[in-house]
Amino acid sequence: MESRNIDLNADLGEGFGRWHLTEDEALLSVVTSANVACGFHAGDPLTMRRVCAWAAERGVRIGAQVSYRDLAGFGRRSMDVPAAELAAEVAYQIGALRVFAQAAGAQVAYVKPHGALYNRAVHDDGQAAAVVEGVLLAGGGLPVLGLPGSRLHAHASGAGLPVVAEAFADRAYTAAGTLVPRTQEGAVVSGGDAVVERAVRMATAGEVTALTGERVEVRARSLCLHGDTAGAVELARRVRGALESAGVRVEPFA
Template structure:
């Protein structure tokens, strides 16, 4: 029987100028895929270059984390961006990161929307289609990392792009398998032990307990660990150790 496998991804490069939110170097020693901010919700040229270099040194896959143009709101405010404009901005972000990934001897291996764009593309067909159009415009047929059953995955599959299902150990789920909005109490699971337990259950059984108490199917190939929370590095190490102890192979999907 084939052993279970899971990718660990984290949002990295989330800062600009003198402001740094994520412990990039430390997290890159734990995760297998790095969702690198491309300048629209966070990140700048110097940060992108450094994170790509560190990721390449460690064999960590580099992903473009594309967002609405929303530095002030950290990309967590939903915006009504025309489809053609959003497609161009997605391609722009991928292209910017590709320069630094290739300069480091690596490549952009996948695309993942961030924040409000990620959540909007779960149900909004037009915005999901615009993200896919942006990926196609950037070229390369990149895999799209996202929530299972989302409109984003449906549109990506229709366009012939590979889709990769993702789960979140530190986010609360609704009974429909979507993430509880961050505006609601309990949306983020802050108890470290609970996060570790959920991660192992997701990787080994493919389920999570929703806020309603129901068991929800979350079979995923990649597990997201948020890098902008307190104690993120130590929690990520603990999650990885627990997964490996449970017989799960931690390796990149891309």
């Protein structure tokens, strides 16, 4: 079996005030990259500061998880945001997180859209271009983490930004290689054994089985584990252990 390298990323900092959704400190002992909520779908200044400090202590790369302005819907409702407004909001979120990353002695190392914005930017040229404009506005030439073959990656590459292909062990795929919408039954893969098996198969064979049974090629440098899944910490540990047992080196992409 060919040895490969893979990054493990998780969505972290997804709380607000007294509400906490993700076990940030525990997950940061497992993952190699942290997609930190920047306040638009979840997250607040103190949560962002804490997660950045914990990530820096553990050598975990910090990424800005930018979103539509949708706290009530957790960023999972698609919105028609004018391009100039969306670009400014993306830059705003990156800038906010950068303050806390730098205070922790680290830096924002990449950008990843969240939820509805992530899925919209797969096929919507206007929204994808606006996200890229926001990344450029924030400065630094940050890598963009997203679905391979997406319009987001096409626009990012065209603007000279590095792109990083991502896969999801706990989400179902269509035959076209996109994610099955969460509104559809079977969109989220249940069962730890299934998630672990899919993670290893993605990292070693570069493939996954679609919800409808087709073999789908998945060439990814980063593997996402959702931090809001029940038992997320133990599942992340299992996934990492299985990857390493399969000869996969788990390390940051950035």
